[in-house]
Amino acid sequence: MIVVTHLNGSQFAINPDLIEKIHANPDTTLSMVDGSFVIVCEPLEDVIEIIRGYRASVLRMAWDLADTPQPVAKLAAIPRHPAGK
Template identity: 65%
Template sequence: MIVVTRLNDSQFAINPDLIERIHASPDTTLVMVDGAKFIVTESLSEIIEKIARFRAHVISLAYLTQDADYRPGIRSLEIVDGPHSIDEIIEPGSTVPTRPRRI
């Protein structure tokens, strides 16, 4: 989350991943993916800098994690119980049951 300031000097935190675009004419307006708009006192370049610092912080936390099973860049694979292919679900040569159509 990044902290931004409304025109009335109240601050709030916003998820920068949900910002669709930023306008700066003359006030800086954050347009969110859901269409919500927030007018803030920070400049366009300040908002971009806050977003860059936030993302750098998230990446640094990923590398500093103490999780013994976590290794950056390596994803562990696990075997999942249950049917793994359509052949294991449907017997060879059988047909898939269908519902009758309503006309």
Template identity: 60%
Template sequence: MIVLTRLNDAQFAINPDLIERIHSNPDTTLVMVDGAKFIVTESMDEVIALIAQFRARVISMARDVPAVPFRHGAGLGLVPAAGSGGKPAENDSSTKTVPLRPRNK
């Protein structure tokens, strides 16, 4: 998130990945991907610099995360693998599958 200032001096944080365009005629206006518009006191160059700093910080933080060795096909360990002995009991009604039925035409 980057912190910007509205014309009434109120600060707000915005996700820079959702900015579609930036206009600077005469005020700096951010146009978001959903069509929302925000007018800010910062110049276009300042907003672009803040976005670049934000992305550099994200990359820097990602480099600091220790790498976890990945074994192909090992999965994430969130769900027991099929046939691993960790499967649910056969009579457990919460895990029964419901057969699909054809669509009505």
């Protein structure tokens, strides 16, 4: 989620993967994939940079997780019964 600002000054978080287009006309308008629109205070370039930073942080976290050994769950062995018993 990225944090942007409504025209009234209140901040809110929005999923950048649901943004289809960003217009600057003159207010920055986020066109969402569901057809709705959100007008924000941040300039178009800033919104793009915020999204870029968000995506870079997601990739960084994934990279860090790949470098960290994950605990392996130990499975209990099921004892085998001798054949015929």
